[in-house]
Amino acid sequence: MSHSRQIHLARRPRGIPVREDFAVVEVPLGDAAEGEVLVQGLVMSVDPYMRPRLDADQALETPLIGGGIGRIVQSRHRAYAVGDLVRHGSGFQERFCSDGRGLTKLSPDPELPLTVYMHALGGTGLTAYGGLLETGALKEGEQVFVSTAAGAVGSVAAQIAKIKQCYVVGSTGSDEKAAWLRDEVGLDAVINYKAEPLAESLAAATPRGIDVYFENVGGAHLDAALPRMNVRGRVPVCGTISSYNGSPQAVYGIFNLIYKRVRMEGFVATDFAPLNGAFMRDMTGWLKDGRVKYQETVLEGFERAPEGLIGLFEGRNTGKMLIRVAD
Numbered sequence: 001m002s003h004s005r006q007i008h009l010a011r012r013p014r015g016i017p018v019r020e021d022f023a024v025v026e027v028p029l030g031d032a033a034e035g036e037v038l039v040q041g042l043v044m045s046v047d048p049y050m051r052p053r054l055d056a057d058q059a060l061e062t063p064l065i066g067g068g069i070g071r072i073v074q075s076r077h078r079a080y081a082v083g084d085l086v087r088h089g090s091g092f093q094e095r096f097c098s099d100g101r102g103l104t105k106l107s108p109d110p111e112l113p114l115t116v117y118m119h120a121l122g123g124t125g126l127t128a129y130g131g132l133l134e135t136g137a138l139k140e141g142e143q144v145f146v147s148t149a150a151g152a153v154g155s156v157a158a159q160i161a162k163i164k165q166c167y168v169v170g171s172t173g174s175d176e177k178a179a180w181l182r183d184e185v186g187l188d189a190v191i192n193y194k195a196e197p198l199a200e201s202l203a204a205a206t207p208r209g210i211d212v213y214f215e216n217v218g219g220a221h222l223d224a225a226l227p228r229m230n231v232r233g234r235v236p237v238c239g240t241i242s243s244y245n246g247s248p249q250a251v252y253g254i255f256n257l258i259y260k261r262v263r264m265e266g267f268v269a270t271d272f273a274p275l276n277g278a279f280m281r282d283m284t285g286w287l288k289d290g291r292v293k294y295q296e297t298v299l300e301g302f303e304r305a306p307e308g309l310i311g312l313f314e315g316r317n318t319g320k321m322l323i324r325v326a327d
């Protein structure tokens with residue numbers, strides 16, 4: 001009998017999680033039974049949505065909810081062969097047996113690194129694509145504001161807007177991230193919301209107002225954006241990360257929706273499954289021709305998953321936060 005490791009929630013966090021809220025637990029692992037595969041995790045995604053779940057949905061002393069990419073290392077399942085790569089939603093487990101439920105075979109493009117399937121060519125990219133083009137109904141040449149623009153979803157959303165010939169303003173929390181957005185990604189204006197007064201800087205950066213605000217933060221960011229919205233503007237609500245640790249910020253400017261006829265609408269990545277074919281085609285092309293650039297913050301070692309999750313709320317990632325489990 002061999003062993004695997006799992007990341008468990010040891011206790012419910014108060015505010016931003018701390019390392020002691022989690023436990024790395026060794027568990028026995030047998031061989032794959034008839035109809036099963038044994039999966040070796042390769043890379044795992046840490047995502048902001050995991051934090052609100054720690055308050056209730058995530059059971060204590062079970063693997064944290066999450067997904068990643070793994071390799072089949074034993075197969076007694078007729079649909080899978082040893083060496084196949086799979087996406088999985090089996091939670092934070094280093095290695096595990098599966099009857100195939102929740103696994104999807106992955107045939108990566110040999111010209112692209114595998115990890116891009118965890119962000120630009122994964123749920124992150126589809127979220128940005130569908131949120132901006134479908135929920136946000138973006139039109140060419142519009143005025144766009146994207147918050148957490150150096151993050152996984154935000155950086156893709158901002159670049160899709162640039163591809164659609166829009167004027168794009170992004171916000172982020174460090175000068176280093178701001179420089180990447182300005183110098184490498186080519187945004188028209190970038191605001192470091194930790195170093196400048198957000199509302200004033202956004203007003204100065206959006207002389208022609210905002211047609212689409214791609215909302216990732218909530219609170220003060222939403223309050224800064226609402227007065228800048230143009231008539232018939234759209235606010236696709238992707239996330240409100242400033243509220244995930246239980247300290248929601250008041251928003252005062254909702255009245256701006258009324259006379260400007262602004263539409264504010266939430267969405268979930270899975271809503272865009274029908275767009276997946278077009279998304280994969282477009283995004284693969286944009287990555288290969290360099291029109292979509294990306295960064296990754298990769299923590300080496302399965303046991304660093306809690307550090308990765310905590311880091312999201314401290315702005316420690318540029319682009320996608322990933323955990324490397326094995327090569």
Ligand SMILES: NC(=O)c1ccc[n+]([C@@H]2O[C@H](COP(=O)([O-])OP(=O)(O)OC[C@H]3O[C@@H](n4cnc5c(N)ncnc54)[C@H](OP(=O)(O)O)[C@@H]3O)[C@@H](O)[C@H]2O)c1
Pocket residue numbers: 047048049123124127148149150151152153154171172173174177216217237238239240241242243267268269270311312313314315316317318319320321
């Ligand atoms: N609707 C959906 O289906 C869906 C799917 C995926 C993600 N999302 C949402 O999209 C947003 C971005 O997710 P992501 O995976 O791309 O994460 P991410 O942006 O790669 O990482 C989180 C970033 O948020 C910023 N941040 C953290 N706390 C903040 C605060 N209090 N105020 C302002 N910014 C803060 C930090 O960047 P800075 O250094 O720039 O502050 C941090 O690096 C989140 O709200 C998430 O919940 C929604």
